[in-house]
Amino acid sequence: MPGWPGRGGRQRRALAVGGPLLVSAALMLVAAWRTTGFLSDLLLNLGASVVLAAVSYVIFDPLFEEARKARVQEHLSFDQQAFVTRLHRSGRRVRILDTWTILLEQRHREDTLTAIRTALGNGAQVQLLLLDPDCTAAQQRSEELERQRVDVPRQIRTNLRHLAAFADALDSRLRQRLQVRLYDASPSIQLYQWDGRALISFFPIGKLSFNVPQLEVDMDSPWGGFVHARFEELWEHEQATLDLERYWSVTVTLRHEDSDVVEVRVPYATVDGQHYVDCRRFRVTGLVTMRAALPPRAPGAAPAVFTLAEPSDGDHPPVAVVKRHFDQKYGHGDGEREIYRLVPPPGSPRPPAPRAAAAGDAHGR
Numbered sequence: 154m155p156g157w158p159g160r161g162g163r164q165r166r167a168l169a170v171g172g173p174l175l176v177s178a179a180l181m182l183v184a185a186w187r188t189t190g191f192l193s194d195l196l197l198n199l200g201a202s203v204v205l206a207a208v209s210y211v212i213f214d215p216l217f218e219e220a221r222k223a224r225v226q227e228h229l230s231f232d233q234q235a236f237v238t239r240l241h242r243s244g245r246r247v248r249i250l251d252t253w254t255i256l257l258e259q260r261h262r263e264d265t266l267t268a269i270r271t272a273l274g275n276g277a278q279v280q281l282l283l284l285d286p287d288c289t290a291a292q293q294r295s296e297e298l299e300r301q302r303v304d305v306p307r308q309i310r311t312n313l314r315h316l317a318a319f320a321d322a323l324d325s326r327l328r329q330r331l332q333v334r335l336y337d338a339s340p341s342i343q344l345y346q347w348d349g350r351a352l353i354s355f356f357p358i359g360k361l362s363f364n365v366p367q368l369e370v371d372m373d374s375p376w377g378g379f380v381h382a383r384f385e386e387l388w389e390h391e392q393a394t395l396d397l398e399r400y401w402s403v404t405v406t407l408r409h410e411d412s413d414v415v416e417v418r419v420p421y422a423t424v425d426g427q428h429y430v431d432c433r434r435f436r437v438t439g440l441v442t443m444r445a446a447l448p449p450r451a452p453g454a455a456p457a458v459f460t461l462a463e464p465s466d467g468d469h470p471p472v473a474v475v476k477r478h479f480d481q482k483y484g485h486g487d488g489e490r491e492i493y494r495l496v497p498p499p500g501s502p503r504p505p506a507p508r509a510a511a512a513g514d515a516h517g518r
Contacts, residue, residue: 226369231345231352231362233261239347240268244275248351250344250384252284252294253308255363257315266319273327277348282388285335285395286310286482287423294340297358310481317401333397336387344380349373353380399448406444407435408458413444420490421447422478425470431479432461433491445495459495468494 233256240247247269249256256265269279284291286306295305316333323331343362345352352367353376370376387393402418420431428447444458464472472492479490 228352228367228369230364231255231354231367234264236345236347236352237261237264237268239350240265241271242275243272243277243347245277245348246346247272247277247279247348248344248346248384249281249283250342250380250387251282251362252291252305252340252356253312254281254283257312262315266315269319269331270323270327273323273330277330279331280388281316281333282336282384282394283309283312283333284340285337285400286313288337290337290339294356298361301361303361307481313397313400314482314484317397320397334388335395335397335400336390337393337395338387342380342383344384346372346380351377351380395448403430403445403447405430408442408444420479420483422475422482423447424475424478427470428459428495429464429475429479429492430461430495431483431490432493433489443495457497459497461493462496464492464494 237256255261273279284294284305286309291306291309295303298305313333313335320328320331320333340356343352343354343356349372350369351372352369354362354365354367356362368376370380372378372381401420403421404416404418406416407414415435417434419434422429428445430443430445442458442460464475466472475492476490479492
């Protein structure tokens with residue numbers, strides 16, 4: 154398992170402790186051989202005892218360590234405060250795999266972000282993998298939680314908005330250790346890892362995963378190896394993941410007639426297969442077109458030249474729905490948005506409705 158101490162590390166630790174004990178025992182036995190009387194007997198007995206202790210440590214410590222790692226502790230629910238406390242002490246790796254995380258809700262947000270900043274300062278690599286709010290799986294999870302009145306896409310967008318602001322405020326040294334990605338797959342496992350320990354649970358139907366039993370495991374145990382492999386498999390799946398930067402904005406080239414005018418990154422949203430951009434950073438006048446390379450998993454994502462159309466209430470989806478989507482993603486902001494719909498060239502096939510990647514595609518099952 155890359156990145157985590159294995160059998161070789163445990164053996165080195167046992168030898169590091171047992172070796173000096175054996176050397177001490179040898180010195181005592183040599184001293185006993187070269188002396189006489191009570192001191193000789195004392196050194197002989199001490200040396201023999203130390204030899205026995207060293208051999209026992211080398212043999213039995215790895216066995217006790219394996220037994221400790223295999224032990225699983227069960228918690229009745231997810232303890233946010235306890236996890237945040239552990240984040241402060243983390244110095245190697247922090248990983249979160251979830252649909253959205255309760256840690257970024259208002260009552261926990263400040264403590265959580267402070268703890269993440271501390272972990273980054275300690276040298277930890279922090280990786281968050283949240284569900285893509287625009288994928289079908291997010292809507293399906295909302296339907297499963299209908300009785301809980303939870304809008305899953307909205308919760309995820311709120312998480313991502315705060316993470317984007319947090320990342321933007323970090324200095325470059327810390328920012329390079331923070332990675333946020335979105336996955337497009339049916340959620341199955343919840344993971345909250347701090348260094349070599351983790352809390353894991355499975356998504357129940359009709360219940361929030363925070364309110365079900367959590368298993369605390371060692372990441373070097375079989376349980377830890379299982380969730381580590383699932384995280385790695387999903388994290389590295391190019392077709393099923395999208396990084397926060399690509400989710401947050403898209404690079405477009407503004408064109409007038411057949412000439413490129415300016416290249417900028419702009420806020421965007423995809424609603425019911427239609428793509429929209431916020432053009433308030435520049436003035437749209439006359440016959441303007443736009444070349445855009447949408448995120449790889451977006452319908453119709455191949456780079457193309459689009460014309461711009463102002464959305465109206467008669468469109469599907471209505472302009473109010475589009476504006477609400479922008480508000481959920483970016484917040485209400487400090488100014489009026491200039492939203493335009495990207496209209497593909499005539500004759501372009503209409504992109505299919507977005508769908509969630511099959512669970513087997515992302516999780517290998």
